[in-house]
Amino acid sequence: MRIRGCIFDLDGVIVDTAKYHYLAWKRLSDQLGIIFTEEDNERLKGVSRMDSLDIILEIGKCKLSDTQKHEYATLKNNWYVDYISRMTPDDILPGCVEFINELRKAGLLIAIGSASKNTPLILRRIGIGNMFDAVADGNIVKKAKPDPEVFIKAADLLGVEPERCVVFEDAIAGVQAAINAGMFCIGVGSPEILTKASYVISGLHEMNLKKLKSIEKKNLL
Ligand code: G6P
Ligand code: MG
Secondary structure (H helix, E strand, O other), X not given: OOOOEEEEOOEOOXXXXXXXXXXXXXXXXXXXXXXXXXXXXXXXXXXXXXXHXXXXXXXXXXXXXXXXXXHHHHHHHHHHHHHHOXXXXXXXXXXXXXXXXXXXHOOOEEEEEOOOOOHHHXXXXXXXXXXXXXXXXXXXXXXOOOOOHHHHHHHHHHOOOHHHEEEEEOOHHHHHHXXXXXXXXXXXXXXXXXXXXXXXXXXXXXXXXXXXXXXXXXXXX
C-alpha cells in the first residue's frame, strides 16, 4: 500500500457534534435577533469558530466590533463546552474504533486533523485519545480549511509525506483542504455534497482496510 498515514477530521467523522454547535449558535443567534436555521448550520461545518460567527452575522446583516465578536464567540463556546462535557464513549460514531484498530494493526499511522480548539476535550470525553499517533487541531494551526495547513501539520507530526496520506472528511471545506494538501480524500457524508472527494461513504462503519486498499488502487494507479 502506498498510504502510510490516515488523517481523520473529528466533528462529523468520529463524533456528531454538529448538533451541539447548532444549539449553541442558535442560542446566540436568538439573543442577537438573527434567524438561524439548521440549513444555515450546514455552512458552518469545518469552518473555524470566528469564521462561523462571521457567517451568522452576515445572515443577520449584523455588524459588530472585534471586541464584541470575541465576547459572543466566547459565550457560544461556553454553551458548546457545556454540551460536549457531557459526551461519553457512547458518542463515538459506529465503526470508528473498529476501523482505526484495523489500520493500527496493519502498521498505519493515525492522526486527527480538526479545526476545533475543543479537540483535546472531546478526545478526553470519548476516551480514544490514545488511538492517535498525532493530533493537529485548531490550537496549533492558524489558517482554517480549505487551507491545507491542518492536514500538512498532521502529516508532518506523523512523519509521513502528504501524498502518502488519506484524509477522512465530512465538510466541503475539509475535502478541499485535503486536495490542497495533495492528499487523497474519502468523503464522509453524501456524494451530492462532497463532489470533490475521491470516494464517499456515509460513515466509517462502511470502511475497512480491504476497501481502503481497493479505493487506493483505483485512484492512485
Ligand atoms: C469543526 C466544526 C466546525 C467548528 C470548528 C471550530 O471544524 O466542523 O463547525 O466551527 O470545528 O470548532 P471550535 O470547537 O474550535 O469552536
Ligand atoms: Mg467535520
